[in-house]
Amino acid sequence: MSEAVATAEQIHGHDDHPAHLQHHFVTSDQQFEASKMGMWLFLITEILLFSGMFVAYTVYRVWHPEVFQGVSSLLDWRLGGLNTIVLLASSFTVAMSIHFAQKNNQKGLVINLVITLLCACIFLVVKYFEYTGKFSHGIFPGIAYHPHGDYAVYDIPYAGQFFSIYYIMTGIHGFHVLVGIGVFIWITIRAIKGDFTSAYYTPVELTGLYWHLVDIIWIFLFPLLYLI
Amino acid sequence: MAHDSHSGHHIVSQRVLITVFASLVALTVLTVITAQFVDIGVLNLPLALSIAGLKAMLVVTFFMALKYDNPMNSLILGIGVICVTVFLVFTLFDTAFRGDMPNVDSQTISDTEGRNLNQEAREAREESAGAQH
Amino acid sequence: MSATQTVGTESGRSVSAPVNYLNHDKSIKGWLYTVDHKRIGLMYLATVSIAFLVAGLLALAVRTELFSQGRTIMDADTYNQFFSLHGIMMVFLFIIPSIPAALGNFVMPIQIGAKDVAFPRLNLASYYIFVIGGVLAVTGILVGQIDTGWTFYTPYSSRLGAPVLFLTSAVFIAGFSSILTGLNFIVTIHKMRAPGLTWNRLPLFVWSIYATSIVQVLATPVIGITMVLLFMEKALQIGIFDPALGGDPVLFQHFFWFYSHPAVYIMILPAFGIISDLIGTFSRHEVQGYKFVALSSVAIAFLGFLVWGHHMFVSGQSVVSSIIFSLLTYLIGIPTGVKVLNWVGTMYKGSISLQTPMLYALSFLILFTIGGLTGVMLGVLSVDVHLHDTYFVVAHFHYVMMGGTVIAALGGLHYWWPKMTGKMYNETNGRIAAVLIFIGFNVTFFTQFIMGSKGMPRRYYDYLPEFEIYHMISTIGSFLLAIGLFMAAGGLIASFWRGKKATSNPWKSLTLEWTHTTSPPDPHNFHHTPIVTRGPYDYHLAPEIFGEPGGDGAVVSAQPDTDPVQQ
Incomplete structure (x- = not known):
């Protein structure tokens, strides 16, 4: 349908009507603001999605503080810290990419998007080694939680709850990173094709907002799970 | 099109972005x-x-550029955060005070209310409570 | 979707009828791939109607079983499944999407003078996501036995087999659809209003859809994560909710009701909006206390997040939280009372015409007031301890959900039917059906208040002899109710063949969908974007707007469009 309307408008010689503007919006600004507001609304649904897990974490931590403090030392703060820095860096580069898109700097945009993409991949690789490391000691979520060897002392009541919450929280967070990678690949290809200019960079802006939120979630996960 | 600075398109300068990133790393080390x-x-x-x-404030304010954005988006985020707080706090009203009702087994009920109940009813209740155990 | 196809159909049809959204592209693809909010609204309407039919038949079966003591038509296990499926389908597949996604999708963008919602493709996506959720739910039902009730309480639910996995996924996915619709509507109402349409000039239906959307966006993600956790509880036995694994079943109830209490406002708020529009229109009177009615919707939306614990007074939650939740529950009565008073005030000295939609609006006023007041009674901690899990609760929420939402949805459907289809339904049939529904409803559910207060527990397959008479009356009422509903549906459907052609504004309403579009509307809603200069219920201006008696005040007639670019 939008194609049909666009055709009609081309016939009538409306060449001040940019290609990215959909027919039901009046101006590009209206479209940009609407998309951005939609994205923010989506972001708070993400926050509320994660809030369920934060509430579960808090409730069990209040009930069994010593267990949660004890077993959290099983998680390696070095790897967690590394991943924090990696995600912060990717957040920074994505902000830079928007900066360059606004300045019509094609090269800066693409380079920063590629770095972001790399950081996201590094994050998942580190996560993979963390997970497999834990699995090899029998630290699984739920009923399968049976630490053995040196870790056998951690086979205490409610430690399973901690790791269940850990795996679900980081798992869903990791899933968001994975989705982010997919979107960044698409955005990067479009950026290389030169789709984005200072007049139209909405997808970069929206993906950036999403990515910052993924970063913020991790900012809270890191101390709660690894540090305290 | 070089400097497109109408509403909603504020360009956050590189200096600000770098400073924020450096602060974020510093805060991570600190924590x-x-x-x-x-x-x-x-x-x-x-x-x-x-x-x-x-750290989250820094990301939201500068990386997500809420400082320069339509205040409506800040309001949306605020409402989301308030909702999470309500969820957390109201759940804790229960879980942190679970079992705050004074002991309600048959013994305490007859202790506090026994005077007002006739003897048969109390015995019937204790019997049925006993049957459940 | 290609340009050639559109052009082809347009040239093929330009002979007779004026272009409208129904006839401009009649191909199946034109419906399945449509991004037009009006068509998506109709697709939702068809889908939720099927869900309503199935879930309604299940309810009839349940009522028939309860007609007499002992086994009547089915065994206890089947009975448990039937009432569970009735609840799950009515709540997740019918009532939540009914008014916002079906009527809201059709009406709201036109009422604000927009060509479409802000994100039309997202709108279509959310419809298909809803369908996927529905299909998964039906699969779960066919795969095995769900007898958890619609609340999925743990640990029972987390120990059931595969069907619960299907149902939790279905609720999760249907929730996504609900979120996307809400998000879309909020942005639409913020960013797409026609010039001159300030917040103070929005029709109250738009205000109520706005409040509903806020709740959808804020609450639904929590049922999403709850379903994920329940899924994990079943799949990996993570021990968050199941006490045998060290979990806490009451925590599940918190999670569930953090969504599901606000969700009852997702169900009832849009009904408030319809009733405001109906009462204003059919009383020919400005809605009294417009700002209060509008803002009370938003107030209810936010207060609704603070009261979920009143579903858990006997769950074993702490007394502190029970007291807090009970006190906060009373507050809900304030904005709700504001609305009811203003509706009554609107009718005072109005010139009321008792057409079918108005009959539904009046039914709503009576039924919802009963439902609302018994809600306050149930919010009283000490009273609820006695009435909890009795038929009193069943009657209360049916008075709110069915007597409130469904009655309002029927009123709205009759009201906007001429706009949607271009046909008038049979008024006599409509009125008789409305009255029959009102009587049948009260016979069914008022009886349940009485037996509930006498101690008849809900969800039971069998009962003591002293309750038999109430169950009999209730079952007879439910059949009256069903007859009324089938009559209403029949009248609407028959209008396709026998209905008179509808004019642009058969009710002489003042909102944009009546004054500025044809019946049915143009594919792009308006030939020219309307410029709004007055409020939605300025019926004191009616003589100026409608001109001589008989004029319908429609700014557009079925004239051919003049400037395609303006579309």
């Missing part, structure tokens, strides 16, 4: 140090969460 190497007892948890909150 690791305070949690892992300096034990400050009960303050561990609030401190770590405060640092995380500060």
Whole structure:
């Protein structure tokens, strides 16, 4: 349908009507603001999605503080810290990419998007080694939680709850990173094709907002799970 | 089209972005140090969460550019955060005070209310309570 | 979707009827791939109607079983499944999407003078996501036995087999659809209003859809994560909710009701909006206390997040939280009372015409007031301990959900039917059906208040002899109710063949969908974007707007469009 309307408008010689503007919006600004507001609304649904897990974490931590403090030392703060820095860096580069898109700097945009993409991949690789490391000691979520060897002392009541919450929280967070990678690949290809200019960079802006939120979630996960 | 600075398209300068990134890294180092190497007892948890909150504020304000954005988007975020707080606090009203009702087994009920109940009813209740155990 | 196809159909049809959204592209693809909010609204309407039919038949079966003591038509296990499926389908597949996604999708963008919602493709996506959720739910039902009730309480639900996995996924996915619709509507109402349409000039239906959308966006993600956790509880036995694994079943109830209490406002708020529009229109009177009615919707939306614990007074939650939740529950009565008073005030000295939609609006006023007041009674901690899990609760929420939402949805459907289809339904049939529904409803559910207060527990397959008479009356009422509903549906459907052609504004309403579009509307809603200069219920201006008696005040007639670019 939008194609049909666009055709009609081309016939009538409306060449001040940019290609990215959909027919039901009046101006590009209206479209940009609407998309951005939609994205923010989506972001708070993400926050509320994660809030369920934060509430579960808090409730069990209040009930069994010593267990949660004890077993959290099983998680390696070095790897967690590394991943924090990696995600912060990717957040920074994505902000830079928007900066360059606004300045019509094609090269800066693409380079920063590629770095972001790399950081996201590094994050998942580190996560993979963390997970497999834990699995090899029998630290699984739920009923399968049976630490053995040196870790056998951690086979205490409610430690399973901690790791269940850990795996679900980081798992869903990791899933968001994975989705982010997919979107960044698409955005990067479009950026290389030169789709984005200072007049139209909405997808970069929206993906950036999403990515910052993924970063913020991790900012809270890191101390709660690894540090305290 | 070089300097497109109408509403909603504020360009955050590179200097600001770099400063924010540096602060975020510094705060990460700080939170690791305070949690892992300096034990400050009960303050561990609030401190770590405060640092995380500060980091999140920095990301939201500058990276997500809410400072320069339509205030409506800040309002949306605010409402989301308030909702999460309500969810957390109201759930804790229950879980943190679970079992705050004074003991309600048959013994305490007859102790506090026995005077007002006739003897048969009390016995019937104790009997049925006993049957359940 | 290609340009050639559109052009082809347009040239093929330009002979007779004026272009409208129904006839401009009649191909199946034109419906399945449509991004037009009006068509998506109709697709939702068809889908939720099927869900309503199935879930309604299940309810009839349940009522028939309860007609007499002992086994009547089915065994206890089947009975448990039937009432569970009735609840699950009615709540997740019918009532939640009914008014916002079906009527809201059709009406709201036109009422604000927009060509479409802000994100039309997202709108279509959310419809298909809803369908996927529905299909998964039906699969779960066919795969095995769900007898958890619609609340999925743990640990029972987390120990059931595969069907619960299907149902939790279905609720999760249907929730996504709900979120996307809400998000879309909020942005639409903020960013797409026609010039001159300030917040103070929005029709109250738009205000109520706005409030509903806020709740959808804020609450639904929590049922999403709850379903994920329940899924994990079943799949990996993570021990968050199941006490045998060290979990806490009451925590599940918190999670569930953090969504599901606000969700009852997702169900009832849009009904408030319809009733405001109906009462204003059919009383020919400005809605009294417009701002209060509008803002009370938003107030209810936010207060609704603070009261979920009143579903858990006997769950074993702490007494502190029970007291807090009970006190906060009373507050809900304030904005709700504001609305009811203003509706009554609107009718005072109005010139009321008792057409079918108005009959539904009046039914709503009576039924919802009963439902609302018994809600306050149930919010009283000490009273609820006695009435909890009795038929009193069943009657209360049916008075609110069916007597409130469904009655309002029927009123709205009759009201906007001429706009949607271009046909008038049979007024006599409509009125008789409305009255029959009102009587049948009260016979069914008022009886349940009485037996509930006498101690008849809900969800039971069998009962003591002293309750038999109430169950009999209730079952007879439910059949009356069903007859009324089939009559209403029949009248609407028959209008396709026998209905008179509808004019642009058969009710002489003042909102944009009546004054500025044809019946049915143009594919792009308006030939020219309307410029709004007055409020939605300025019926004191009616003589100026409608001109001589008989004029319908429609600014556009079925004239051919003049400037395609303006579309």
